[in-house]
Amino acid sequence: MAADNNRDWRVDVDADRCIGAGMCTALAAARFRISGNRSQPVDALIGEDDAVLDASESCPVEAITVRDASTGELLAPVEGEGRPLPR
Ligand code: SF4
Numbered sequence: 001m002a003a004d005n006n007r008d009w010r011v012d013v014d015a016d017r018c019i020g021a022g023m024c025t026a027l028a029a030a031r032f033r034i035s036g037n038r039s040q041p042v043d044a045l046i047g048e049d050d051a052v053l054d055a056s057e058s059c060p061v062e063a064i065t066v067r068d069a070s071t072g073e074l075l076a077p078v079e080g081e082g083r084p085l086p087r
Pocket of ligand 1: 024
């Protein structure tokens with residue numbers, strides 16, 4: 001069913017974690033904006049967009065979470081994807 005794919009995912013940026021590094025705006029410029037040296041999603045509810053997953057996996061402080069808007073399932077960051085998670 002390809003009807004409504006505009007609100008499949010929920011994107012959140014934890015402003016307490018974000019260090020304003022700008023990786024997300026570099027990888028998904030249409031999805032994130034920097035305000036007050038912190039990133040925020042342009043839209044919290046979006047259609048599926050692999051660039052947002054890449055941004056989440058690439059954020060150095062794991063500030064970006066991507067969830068299935070219907071189920072709440074965590075889609076990114078996923079441990080084991082991309083580079084190792086910082087501990
Ligand atoms: S990549 Fe992470 S730390 Fe950098 S601006 Fe985006 S959310 Fe903030």
